[in-house]
Amino acid sequence: xxxxxxxxxxxxxxxxxxxxxxxxxxxxxxxxxxxxxxxxxxxxxxxxxxxxxxxxxxxxxxxxxxxxxxxxxxxxxxxxxxxxxxxxxxxxxxxxxxxxxxxxxxxxxxxxxxxxxxxxxxxxxxxxxxxxxxxxxxxxxxxxxxxxxxxxxxxxxxxxxxxxxxxxxxxxxxxxxxxxxxxxxxxxxxxxxxxxxxxxxxxxxxxxxxxxxxx
Amino acid sequence: xxxxxxxxxxxxxxxxxxxxxxxxxxxxxxxxxxxxxxxxxxxxxxxxxxxxxxxxxxxxxxxxxxxxxxxxxxxxxxxxxxxxxxxxxxxxxxxxxxxxxxxxxxxxxxxxxxxxxxxxxxxxxxxxxxxxxxxxxxxxxxxxxxxxxxxxxxxxxxxxxxxxxxxxxxxxxxxxxxxxxxxxxxxxxxxxxxxxxxxxxxxxxxxxxxxxxxxxxxxxxxxxxxxxxxxxxxxxxxxxxxxxxxxxxxxxxxxxxxxxxxxxxxxxxxxxxxxxxxxxxxxxxxxxxxxxxxxxxxxxxxxxxxxxxxxxxxxxxxxxxxxxxxxxxxxxxxxxxxxxxxxxxxxxxxxxxxxxxxxxxxxxxxxxxxxxxxxxxxxxxxxxxxxxxxxxxxxxxxxxxxxxxxxxxxxxxxxxxxxxxxxxxxxxxxxxxxxxxxxx
Numbered sequence: 033x034x035x036x037x038x039x040x041x042x043x044x045x046x047x048x049x050x051x052x053x054x055x056x057x058x059x060x061x062x063x064x065x066x067x068x069x070x071x072x073x074x075x076x077x078x079x080x081x082x083x084x085x086x087x088x089x090x091x092x093x094x095x096x097x098x099x100x101x102x103x104x105x106x107x108x109x110x111x112x113x114x115x116x117x118x119x120x121x122x123x124x125x126x127x128x129x130x131x132x133x134x135x136x137x138x139x140x141x142x143x144x145x146x147x148x149x150x151x152x153x154x155x156x157x158x159x160x161x162x163x164x165x166x167x168x169x170x171x172x173x174x175x176x177x178x179x180x181x182x183x184x185x186x187x188x189x190x191x192x193x194x195x196x197x198x199x200x201x202x203x204x205x206x207x208x209x210x211x212x213x214x215x216x217x218x219x220x221x222x223x224x225x226x227x228x229x230x231x232x233x234x235x236x237x238x239x240x241x242x243x244x245x246x247x
Numbered sequence: 248x249x250x251x252x253x254x255x256x257x258x259x260x261x262x263x264x265x266x267x268x269x270x271x272x273x274x275x276x277x278x279x280x281x282x283x284x285x286x287x288x289x290x291x292x293x294x295x296x297x298x299x300x301x302x303x304x305x306x307x308x309x310x311x312x313x314x315x316x317x318x319x320x321x322x323x324x325x326x327x328x329x330x331x332x333x334x335x336x337x338x339x340x341x342x343x344x345x346x347x348x349x350x351x352x353x354x355x356x357x358x359x360x361x362x363x364x365x366x367x368x369x370x371x372x373x374x375x376x377x378x379x380x381x382x383x384x385x386x387x388x389x390x391x392x393x394x395x396x397x398x399x400x401x402x403x404x405x406x407x408x409x410x411x412x413x414x415x416x417x418x419x420x421x422x423x424x425x426x427x428x429x430x431x432x433x434x435x436x437x438x439x440x441x442x443x444x445x446x447x448x449x450x451x452x453x454x455x456x457x458x459x460x461x462x463x464x465x466x467x468x469x470x471x472x473x474x475x476x477x478x479x480x481x482x483x484x485x486x487x488x489x490x491x492x493x494x495x496x497x498x499x500x501x502x503x504x505x506x507x508x509x510x511x512x513x514x515x516x517x518x519x520x521x522x523x524x525x526x527x528x529x530x531x532x533x534x535x536x537x538x539x540x541x542x543x544x545x546x547x548x549x550x551x552x553x554x555x556x557x558x559x560x561x562x563x564x565x566x567x568x569x570x571x572x573x574x575x576x577x578x579x580x581x582x583x584x585x586x587x588x589x590x591x592x593x594x595x596x597x598x599x600x601x602x603x604x605x606x607x608x609x610x611x612x613x614x615x616x617x618x619x620x621x622x623x624x625x626x627x628x629x630x631x632x633x634x635x636x637x638x639x640x641x642x643x644x645x646x647x648x649x650x651x652x653x654x655x656x657x658x659x660x661x662x663x664x665x666x667x668x669x670x671x672x673x674x675x676x677x678x679x680x681x682x683x684x685x686x687x
Contacts, residue, residue, distance in 0.1 A: 138511070142509065146506055147505055147507075150505060213328075214496075214500050215498060216498060217499070217500045217506070220390075221502075221520045221521060221526070222523075222613050225338065225522065225523025227499065228523065229342050231338075231339050231342075231495055235283075235286045235487055236346065239279040239283065242483065243277060243279040
């Protein structure tokens, strides 16, 4: 069973991944080595649609994965058969306490992902994405493996129950409710002040033109 | 018909016809610069109207404030619009006050007998900035919490009373449980009511003392009657203010606190700046020297000089300006006639220097962002702004005064030419002949 999946996975790997990660999984100029990547790694990177990347070193956000569940399992089987190890896919349970989850979220995640998990800038050109699209399993995987700029959290820091609570809090946030009604979001008081003065400038032009035109 | 009946009802009881007639006949000057104060007035109207709505939503408690503001989203569109308009009007309000004040300053409208109204105006400017700052602090988000922490340090730097004042405001040490409730009372009741009272006084004095005018004839009052003329014009100014504010409010989400996140005293968002009218104080703190003095055993923290002494001096200068101006111009006569800016180049110089100083300090408040955008060392930028503050402001003042003097000379030379009225008459060949006439 496992062997059959691994063979199917090897085919998929050769087709979709080898060009970047190399036939031996050791990586290339295009991508890092994924030798020793565990099931959680592969499941997260492929399941969130980040992999296969379209272009090397261009970061992908959460997308629909082109693979079926069986194909992802086959890829996992193949990658872990080349070099066993790595984190297994975490086990998550339904339910959880959103209020406790909120406290944990505030302490561990908010400063990157934003108070409402809506996604936020984390300096230079990095962006911590919105958590709306991730499934419970993917959330737990992200926490354990720490993709990209995100730090991994060990079991002692955030236990399995803690993750269920965090997931319950994220799910409790009404999807779409925090998106603004207006097209643009201000990037801070500096542009706000400039625009305020522009508005007053417009008003001055209005006053000038108005008192002239009606003479 | 109904209007007449209502009018009669009030007239029979209050004798209101006489003063309504007087009010309708009041004459308003017809010059674009007289609309500037009205823009500020109408922004205030918008602020009060939307602010009342926001008091229904806002939870003035240490734990509930952030959620009650960040919860104003797509799901609550009316409250969302109210909050947008409220914050944008605040940004426009203070800017409108400043341009209005610049008009008063440069045309010397503050001269006797209007010194009191100048002081009332300055008081409103200070209170408006304070209202803005306290309002910006209410959502308890990471950005404004950082501003509050700075304000708290400035408060603590006050000798003798600082620690006591901060403890009172916070209900403990910063950020205390009483901080948000106290700010709320100050922002939503004390300050707006005080501004409202001062505004009434401002307008009452204006009506009683009459407007100033450019027409250099003290015996005549020139302008348009309130009814039917000026009432419609001021309504247009009102709608212009509303329109501009609504455009901003419906295009750009201001102060996205949900993105900034809740305030925790262990995090500081980066970059952090206050709203623009408080930025000059932040800039002063960034440029201020690292000077720790001890006076009679009391430590005076470095923030005391830029955070307390500098704004104190600026306020003192502004309040005292009508009297300083009298000293310089040796002119203490009561007048209703405005002085075009060019008649007193030294005043133009002082005004330009003050504006330049404010501009440099305001720019310095975001020096970190500029350094990053321009790829320069932030310390170089700090030193540049220090230099500009010390010398650039003086240079700007001198340059502005020189330009004003030059303009006056040119104006004087052309003065008599302007008297000449020229009329053209078409001649038989299809060209034009000049026909000289006497001035009307």
